Amino acid sequence: MAVIVSVKNLTRVFDVSKPWLNRVLERLPKRKLTAVSDVSFEIEENTVYALVGESGSGKSTIGKMIVGLLPPSEGTVEIEGVNLATETDADTIERVRSDIQMIFQDPYASLNPRWKVGDIIEEPAVANGDDTDGLAEKLLEQVGLSASDVRKFPHEFSGGQRQRICVARALASEPNLIVCDEPTSALDVSVQAQVLNLMSDLKDSFGLTYLFISHDLTVIQHMADRIGVLYLGRLVEEAAPADLFGVPQHPYTQMLLEAAPRMDGFGREVEPPEGEIPDPINPPTGCAFHPRCPLAIDRCSKERPQLEVKSNARVACFRAGERAI
Amino acid sequence: MTEPVLSVRDLVVEIPTRHGLLKPVDGVSYDIARGEILGVVGESGAGKSMTGNAVIGLLDRPARIGEGEIYLNGTRIDNLSLHELRRYRGKQIGMVFQDPLTSLNPLLPIGDQLTETIQEHLGVSNSEAHNRAVAALDEVGIPAAKERIGSYPHEFSGGMRQRVVIALALCAEPSLVIADEPTTALDVSVQAQIIALLKRLCRERGMAVMLVTHDMGVIAETADRVAVMYAGKLAELGPVREVIGAPRHPYTDGLMGSTPLASKGKKRLHQIPGNMPRLGQLPTGCAFHPRCPYTQPKCKEDPGPRLKTCDGRAACWFPLDEPQATKGVA
Numbered sequence: 001m002a003v004i005v006s007v008k009n010l011t012r013v014f015d016v017s018k019p020w021l022n023r024v025l026e027r028l029p030k031r032k033l034t035a036v037s038d039v040s041f042e043i044e045e046n047t048v049y050a051l052v053g054e055s056g057s058g059k060s061t062i063g064k065m066i067v068g069l070l071p072p073s074e075g076t077v078e079i080e081g082v083n084l085a086t087e088t089d090a091d092t093i094e095r096v097r098s099d100i101q102m103i104f105q106d107p108y109a110s111l112n113p114r115w116k117v118g119d120i121i122e123e124p125a126v127a128n129g130d131d132t133d134g135l136a137e138k139l140l141e142q143v144g145l146s147a148s149d150v151r152k153f154p155h156e157f158s159g160g161q162r163q164r165i166c167v168a169r170a171l172a173s174e175p176n177l178i179v180c181d182e183p184t185s186a187l188d189v190s191v192q193a194q195v196l197n198l199m200s201d202l203k204d205s206f207g208l209t210y211l212f213i214s215h216d217l218t219v220i221q222h223m224a225d226r227i228g229v230l231y232l233g234r235l236v237e238e239a240a241p242a243d244l245f246g247v248p249q250h251p252y253t254q255m256l257l258e259a260a261p262r263m264d265g266f267g268r269e270v271e272p273p274e275g276e277i278p279d280p281i282n283p284p285t286g287c288a289f290h291p292r293c294p295l296a297i298d299r300c301s302k303e304r305p306q307l308e309v310k311s312n313a314r315v316a317c318f319r320a321g322e323r324a325i
Numbered sequence: 326m327t328e329p330v331l332s333v334r335d336l337v338v339e340i341p342t343r344h345g346l347l348k349p350v351d352g353v354s355y356d357i358a359r360g361e362i363l364g365v366v367g368e369s370g371a372g373k374s375m376t377g378n379a380v381i382g383l384l385d386r387p388a389r390i391g392e393g394e395i396y397l398n399g400t401r402i403d404n405l406s407l408h409e410l411r412r413y414r415g416k417q418i419g420m421v422f423q424d425p426l427t428s429l430n431p432l433l434p435i436g437d438q439l440t441e442t443i444q445e446h447l448g449v450s451n452s453e454a455h456n457r458a459v460a461a462l463d464e465v466g467i468p469a470a471k472e473r474i475g476s477y478p479h480e481f482s483g484g485m486r487q488r489v490v491i492a493l494a495l496c497a498e499p500s501l502v503i504a505d506e507p508t509t510a511l512d513v514s515v516q517a518q519i520i521a522l523l524k525r526l527c528r529e530r531g532m533a534v535m536l537v538t539h540d541m542g543v544i545a546e547t548a549d550r551v552a553v554m555y556a557g558k559l560a561e562l563g564p565v566r567e568v569i570g571a572p573r574h575p576y577t578d579g580l581m582g583s584t585p586l587a588s589k590g591k592k593r594l595h596q597i598p599g600n601m602p603r604l605g606q607l608p609t610g611c612a613f614h615p616r617c618p619y620t621q622p623k624c625k626e627d628p629g630p631r632l633k634t635c636d637g638r639a640a641c642w643f644p645l646d647e648p649q650a651t652k653g654v655a
Contacts (some may be wrong), residue, residue, distance in 0.1 A: 054512035055483075158600055159369075188368035188539060193583035193594035200593065215512065218542075222585035222594065259517035261542025263586045266566050268546050272518040276482055 004177055004209050005043040005066060009075035012036040012061050016281065033281050035061045036233045038075070040307075043209060043226075045176075050212040050220045052256075053230035056277050059213045062230075063179045066211060067102050079177065098128050101170035105182035107162035111154040117165055118150030124173035139168040143198060160191030167198065171206070179211045184219060196223060217260045221245055229253050232280055232288040239313035249315040251293045254323065287317070295319045328399055329356035330500050330533035331380065336393035336403075338372070338379050347604040349375045349388070351557040357501065357533040362524070364548030364565065365537045366580075368601055371554040373537045377503045379403075380535070381418050382410045398500060416446040419494030423506035425486035429478040435462075435489050436474035439496055446497040461492040465522060484515035488522065495526060502527075505537045520547055541584050545569050553577045556601060556612040561639045573639035575617045611642070619643055 017023060017030040036058040043049040051059040064070040066077050068084055076083050082096045101124065104110040111120055118136040125132045137147035143164040154162060163183060170178050183199070184192040196219065202208060214220050220227055220241075227244050229237045229252065237250040248254045255273045262268065275292045278284055284291050290300035299318055307316040315321075338350035350372040357363045365373045378384050380395055382405070395403040402413055414420075422428040430438055439458035443449065449457070455474075462470035465488040478486055487507065494502055504523065508516040524547060527534050536548060544551055544565065551568045553561040553576065561574040572578040582595035599616045602608060608615050614624040623642050630640050638644065 054514065160600065189541070190368060190580055190583045190597045191600070193585075193596040196585070197593050197596055216585075217513070218585040256513060259514045261516075261520075261540065261546050263542055263545050263569060263581070263584065265542070265546040266569075270517050270521060270546070272521040273514040276484055276515060277512070 002045045003042045004045045004080060005049075005211065006078040006081075007042070007062070007066065007075070008040050008078075010036055010039045010062065010065060010072050010077065011074040012058070012065060012070065013073045031281055034233055034283070035280065036065070039230075039233070039235050040075075041228055041235065041238060043177075043211060045209055046203070046207050047225040048203070048210040048212050048223050050214065050224035050227045051230055052214060052217060052220050052227060054215060054256075054277055056232070056280060057230040058233040059215075059230050060181050061233075063102070063181050063211060063213050067100050067179050068097070069102075094128075098124075098173045099176045101173060101175040101178045103163075103166050103170050103178060103180045103183045105185055107159055107166055107186065110166055111162060113154055115153075116150065117152050117154065117157075120154070120165065121150075121169045121172055124169060128173050130173070135172060136168075139171055140165075142171070142202070143168045144194075158191075160187055160194060163187060163191075163195050164198065167195070167202070171202065174206075175208070177209045177211065179213070181213045182215070183212075185214065185216065192219070199223070217256065229256070232277060232283055234288065234316065235307060235314075236289065236317070237313060237315045238307070243312045247321075249310055249313055249320045250289075250317045251295050251319070251322075252289045255292075295322055327359065329358045330398060331357040331535070332394075332396040333376075333380065334394045334396075336376065336379060336395065337391040338375050338384065338388055339391035340388045342605075344605055346391075348391070349557050349604060350379065352393075353552075353554075353557075353559050354393075355552055355559070355562060357535060359500075359533060360527060360531040361550065362527055362534040362536055362548045364544035364551045365535060365554060366539060366541065366544055366551060367554035368539065368580075370556075370601055370604075372557040373539075373554050374505050376554070377420075377505050377535060377537050380501075381414055381420055381503055382407075383420075412446075415442055415499070416497045417499050417501065419497070419499040419502040421487075421490050421494050421502065421504040421507045423509050425483060425490050425510065426478065428490050429486065429493075431478055434475045434477055435481075439474075439493055442493060443496050457496065458492075461496040462489070464526070465489070465492045465495075466518075467492070483511055484518060487511060487515075487519055491519070491522065491526075495530075495532075498530070499532065501533045501535070503535045503537070506539070507536070508543060509538065509540070516543070523547070541569065541581065542586060553580070556607060557604070558612065559640055560613070561641075563638045567638070573644040574613075574641045575619050575645060576613050577639070578645060579616075579618075613641075619645075 012035050014033045014035055016033045018028055039062060051062060053059045065072050079096050082092055084093060084096060087093050121136040121139055122132040125135055136150045140149050141147055145161060145164055184195050212223055224241050226240055228235050231252050237253050248257055259273050286301040286303055287305055290296040305316045305318050307314045310320055334354050336350055336353045337348055340347045353376055367373045379390055390403050394401055397417055436458055439461060440454040443454040443457050459470050459474055467473060467485060467488055508519050538544060548565045551565050552559055555576050561568055561577045568577060569581060572581055579597040583597060597616050610625040610627055614620045
C-alpha cells in the first residue's frame, strides 16, 4: 500500500522564556519546552493511524505540524511525497494542501457562530475555486443531516450535529487525509458512537486516511489500524491494535492499559500508577518514563532507549516485553 | 438495613420559563447507605448534575425544588433556609466539582482555604485547624503536606489540585460526598489515582458517595449501585453488576452497547438513533419511546412507570429479559 504521510525525526521546541526585560533584570536563562522530539512514523493510504497519550505528550502538536498549522523545529513531514515546508512549486503546494483537512475537538468553538452552515461547509471548496453548487446540501445529507439545514446557524444544532457539520466541512475539498484531533472527546457516548460510525463509513466510501488523535484508549482500539503511544513528546511504542492491547511491550503502555477503567471491572482494585507526567521543560535524563517505571534499571536513567523493531511492534525500552505485574 | 445517609423522594426540580415550566429533574427517588457509592450516569442534559446540586442546595435561580423531599440522616434538608443550610453544606455534605482549577480560590494559599472550612464547621483553634489541614492533605496523598500547605492552587498539577479539592470536601468529615465528574478533566493514570483515593476514603470513613459521571468504565469499577438518568427521570436503578451486565431498560442497553468497550471486535458501534429530546419538547408517554427499538402503543400514551422504591430496576413498561419483572414499579 502507498504511504501517504511520512514523518521523519519530527521535533518541535517552544520558547517559553519570560519576556526579554524580565530575563535581563532577573538574570534568567531562556527556557525551552520540547513538545515533540524525534518522532518518526508512516501512515498508509486508507488506514487509520492513531496517536494516543496523556496531556502534554505532544499528540496535538504532531497533528498541527502535519497539517501545516505549526512549522517543525527539526525533521520533515512528507505528504504524498511532498515536503510542504521546502516545496517551491505553487501548484504542487496547492494540490497537496487541498488534500489535507482537520477536525477539531470542540465543535462549539470551531464553527463561526455568525456564518450559516451552508457557507461554513462550502468555504474550503470556495478557497480552492471549486464549484459549490449544491455541494453543502449533498455533504449535509452524507453526514446524516438534512439538506434544508444549510440556512441554519451553528447554535441551532446539538454537539453531535455540530461535529457532523465539521466532518462535512472537512469533506468539502475532497481531501485524502483528515487529521482528527480528539473528535469525540466533547460528545456523549451515544453521540460518540454515531460520529465514529459516520467516520468509518466515510473512510470506506471516500477512501480516506485518518490521523486520529485521542486520549481515549477504547475509541482508539475501535478505530485504529496502527497505534502510536506517545510519552513526553516521544514515540514509546507503535503497534497494531491487537498486539498493543494484547501484549503491550512498553511499561508505559502496560500502565496506561492497566489504569484505564473497564466495563467489566466490577469492584476491580487498581493499583494506581505512581506519579504524574514530569515537567517537559526539565525532562528526566535517559528514558523519560524511568522515574515512574516499575522495571527501571540503572541504565534507564543514563541512556535513552531507541525505537527498535520487536516482533510486530516498534518499542523504545531496554526491558521491552517484560511485565511488571 | 440501617437508615440511609441520603434519601431523596420524588424530587422535582423546575425552571419557570416564558414557555412554561421545565422539569430538568422529574420525580427522582433514591437512597444512599453508609459506605456506599452510588453512580449516577446519563448524557449531558439528563439531569445528573442538577440532582446533585439540588441535594446540596446549590440550584441557581430560577431553578428550584418543585416537589419532593430530601433527607440527610433522617433530617429533612430541602426546605431549610439559606442560613440553616450553611450548617449542612461543607459540614455534612462535601462536594467535589469537575474542574479543580475553578473550584479553588486562586488568591488564597490552599492552607487558608482548608483552615477556613475547618474552623467554620468544627470551631477549633487556629493551631488545631492547621494541624487538621495538614492531616487532611496527608490523607489525600499530597507529598510533603507540611511544606505545601502555604502553596497557591496554581503551583499544583491538575491531579494534585483535585486531591486538594477532595481534602477540602472531606476536612469537616461529612457523611455524604457528592462528586460531580471528579475525573473528567484528568488523564487516565491520574484518574485511576483519584478513583482509588475516593474508594479508599469511602471505605475507611464509611461515607456515602454520590458519583456523577458519564464514564461507564469509571462507574463499573467504582460504584456499588448505579442510577441511569434519561431526560430528567430515572431510567434504571440497581446493583452495578446487574445494570451494566444485564440492562433491563432499553436506554441503558443502548447506552452500554454504544461504548467502544462493549463492541469489541465489531466493525460498527451500536447506535441509538436520534438525540435526547430537549426539555421543552418532551414527547408524550415515555420520553425514550421515539428512540426505543421496542416501542409499543402503550409507550406512546402512558408516561413511563416511575421507580418507586430502590428495589425497582427499570422504569419501562416492557423491560428487557424478564417481562414479568415489574416488582417495585408502580
